[in-house]
Amino acid sequence: MTVSDPVVEAVVATIGRSATEIRQGLIGRRGTVAEENPSGETQAEADVWADEVLGDRIAGIDGVGQYASEERATVVDCGDDPASSAAYAVAVDPLDGSSNLKSNNTMGTIFGVYDAALPARGDTLVAAGFVLYGPITTMVIATDETVTEYELSGGERTVIERDLTLPADPVVYGFGGRVPDWPDDFREYAREIESELKLRYGGALIGDVNQVLTYGGTFGYPALESRPEGKLRLQFEGNPIGYVVERAGGRSSNGTQSLLAVEPDALHERTPLHVGTDALIDRLEATLA
Template sequence: MTVSDPVVESVVATISRSATEIRQGLIGRRGTVDEENPSGETQAEADVWADELLGDRLAAIDGVGQYASEERAEIVDCGDDPSSTDAYAVAVDPLDGSSNLKSNNAMGTIFGVYDAALPARGDTLVAAGFVLYGPITTMVIATDELITEYELSGGERTVVDRDVTLPAEPVVYGFGGRVPDWPDDFRAYAREIESELKLRYGGALIGDVNQVLTYGGTFGYPGLESRPEGKLRLQFEGNPIGYVVERAGGRSSNGSQSLLTVEPDDLHDRTPVHVGNEELIDRLEDALA
């Protein structure tokens, strides 16, 4: 199965073909480099390597005007005019959860294809998705037309679910940040949720969100007392994940509105991120109002 837009399909095919190589390339790249990314986080050797690999390949696609990565301070001009209706901008978190490398736990790759120059609102996305490097390498792709899950092997995609939808009955939850750093209103909401659902939190956004897509429930990384703006990046994580979950029938929120309607000021803007079943996100927004 392919995506109908040829440029988007080229982006998806490039990421899916690269995923097996990225997974294999993690071996021997579990250390850190003596540099920080634009968000001030220590970079893993694998972060830099995956970014360079994806950046070179995605920037070479005809119809891609910009490439941006969580690991780079600046947008890469790929040659096509990003303001043109024929050019897309691709934003990537090359290795989400790379801090899990040391303990050999789940990681992923997140991407969003924007029909606008970056930084852009999430409602300009035409496709978004992620690769999960779990026991099996899987890929979820959302477009305006459909949301599909694949298994990846040898550069090939095999359909697992042609119409991914969020289960109606929520089962799991996962909340990030240190509990003493949670604002009181979010802490009260979290206490309610943890009495109703099962905790699933692994420290990699993709793994935690995929639990929600699989079983229903909610994931949240709230604004903290020490960091009200949140931890996750809007362009590279919040918007793509919000797009996927909303296409699957759920909701996304920064605490007061859909992530897809947040106006960005900067390429590396941070945001609180909450996704999941509609009723749970409604309750979150009521709690934080």
């Protein structure tokens, strides 16, 4: 199964083919480098390497006008005019959850294909998805038409579920940030949810969101007392994940509105992030209001 737009399919295929190589390339790259990413976080060797692999390959695709990464301070001009309707912008978190490398736990790659110059609103996405480096390497791709989950092997995609949707009955939840740093209103909401659902939290956005897609429920990384702007990046994490979950029949929110409706001010802008079953996100927004 391929994506109908040839440029988007080329991006998806490139990321899919690169995933096996990236996963294998994590071996021997579990250390850190003496640099920080634009968000002020220590970079793992694997962060830098995965960004180089994906950046070089995606920038070479005809029809891609911009490449941006959580690991780079600025947008890379790929040659096409990003204002042209024929040129897409691709934003990537090359290795989400790279802090899990040391403990050898789940991580992944997140991407979004925007029909607009970056930074852009999430509602300009034409496709988004992620690769999950779990016991099995899987890939979830959302377009305006559908959400599809694949297994990846040798760079090839095998469909395991078409028209992926969130289960109607929620089962799991996960919330990031230190509990003492949660605002009072979010703590009130969390106390209700934890009495109803099962905790699933692994410290990598991709793994936690995939639990929600599989079992139904909610994941959130809220605004914190020490960081009211949130922790996760809108362009690289919030918008793509919000797009996937909304296309799968759920909701996304920054606490007051859909992540896809947020007007960005900067490439590395942060945001609170909440995704999941409609009713749970409705309750969240009602509590925070």
